[in-house]
Amino acid sequence: MKKTMLIIVLSVFALGCKPKQTVANTKLDNKTERLMKGDWLVSSVKYVGSDVFKVTSFNIADAKCFEESMWTLVSNNNTGEVVLNKANCATFESKITWYVNKDGNFVMKFLSEGIKAKHTTSGYVLKVANQTETSFQLIDKAAVGSNTAEIVFQFDKIGN
Incomplete structure (x- = not known):
């Protein structure tokens, strides 16, 4: 009986001392999403402060290769x-x-083809900035030496 009580007390103490974890906010901003609905062209990619370094964005290509890229965003099913x-x-x-x-x-x-989103474990988080009905920016951060630089993707709406 004493052994069982000791286990219960230790279990409560261990659970009570669990450190707090920081979790990314997963509540949706539907208004911002609705403004992003449609077809978009990345009209420019700029490095804040300088163009003297190269960054591979999204593990795909040089960030400048995203200029002229076409993005279709469907807000009702993300x-x-x-x-x-x-x-x-x-x-x-x-x-x-x-x-x-x-x-x-x-x-x-x-x-990836044939793999559901819930089975895709890695992704990217970019800051939304300067959003209007016809344009917005996505801002990524990259390590450049011991500093952090921002890569700004300028999106312009195509058509309506």
Whole structure:
């Protein structure tokens, strides 16, 4: 009996001392998502402060290769597609799943053929900025030496 009580007390103490974990906000910002619905062209990719370094974005290609890329974002089911087709860059096409959380972050996963989103374990988080009905920016961070730099993807709406 004493042994059982000791186990219960130790279990309660161990559970009570569990450190708090930081979790990304997963509540959706539906208003921001609805403004992103449609077809988009990445009109420019800029490095804040300098253009003297190269960054591979999303483990796919040089960030500058995302200029002229086409993005289709469907807000009612948070799916889409990304197509890279810039001259002198590798071509790339992928389905994506995405959402915007209440913290203003665009959370995205590239999907492999035949693999469901819930089985895709890695993704990307970018900050949404300067959003209007016809444009927005996604801002990524990259390590450059001992500093952090921002890569700004400028999206412009195609058609309606």
